Amino acid sequence: MTPEAIRQVRTSYGEVAARPRQLASRFYEELFTTAPNLRPLFPGDLTSLQGHFEAAIALVIRNLDEMRALRESLQKLGAQHVHWGARPEDYVAAREALIAAVRALAPEWNGRLEQHWRTAITAIIVPMLEGAAVDAAVWAERLAAGMPEID
Numbered sequence: 001m002t003p004e005a006i007r008q009v010r011t012s013y014g015e016v017a018a019r020p021r022q023l024a025s026r027f028y029e030e031l032f033t034t035a036p037n038l039r040p041l042f043p044g045d046l047t048s049l050q051g052h053f054e055a056a057i058a059l060v061i062r063n064l065d066e067m068r069a070l071r072e073s074l075q076k077l078g079a080q081h082v083h084w085g086a087r088p089e090d091y092v093a094a095r096e097a098l099i100a101a102v103r104a105l106a107p108e109w110n111g112r113l114e115q116h117w118r119t120a121i122t123a124i125i126v127p128m129l130e131g132a133a134v135d136a137a138v139w140a141e142r143l144a145a146g147m148p149e150i151d
C-alpha cells in the first residue's frame, strides 16, 4: 500500500474506532446477515470476542506500513481459526462484512477508500490463510510419519 493509501485508511479507522465496540458489533451484524450459517460457530455472547477483534484490527491498522512484522502472529491466528471451523471462502464473507461495517460508520466514503480498505483487509486475510495451510501441512506430516511406505 502507498503511504497515502495507508494514511487514508488510518484516518477513516480513527473516526470509526472512536466509539469502542462500534466497528466490531457492526461487523458481526453484517457477517451474520450475509452468512447466517456461521453464527453457530461463535459464542452466544460476543462481548469479549468483539474486544479481541477490535484489538486485532487496531494492531493491524497501526502496522500497515510494516505488515511483515505481524505475519507470524496472523498465521497463528489463521491456524487457530481452522479449529474454530473457518473455511477459506468464509474469509470473503468476512472481508465484505468488514467493508460494509466501515462503509456504514465512516463519515466519508468513496470508491478509492473502499479499494484501500479492501487491500488492507486482504493483507490480514492472506497470512491467516497461509497459517491455515501450514496447519494442514503439519497434520499431513504427522500422519505421514506414522504411515508405512507405500511404494
Ligand code: HEM
Pocket: 038, 041, 042, 043, 049, 052, 053, 056, 057, 081, 084, 085, 086, 087, 090, 091, 092, 094, 095, 121, 124, 125
Ligand atoms: C478478517 C478476518 C478475521 C479476523 C481479523 C479475525 C479475528 C479474530 C480474533 C482476534 C479472534 C479472537 C481470538 C482469541 O480470542 O484469541 C477471533 C475468534 C474467532 N473467529 Fe475470527 N477473525 C477473522 C475471520 C473469521 C472468519 C472468516 C471466521 C469464520 C467462521 C471466524 C470465526 C471465528 C471464531 C468462531 C472465533 C472464536 C470464537 C470463540 O471464542 O469461540 N473469524 N477472530
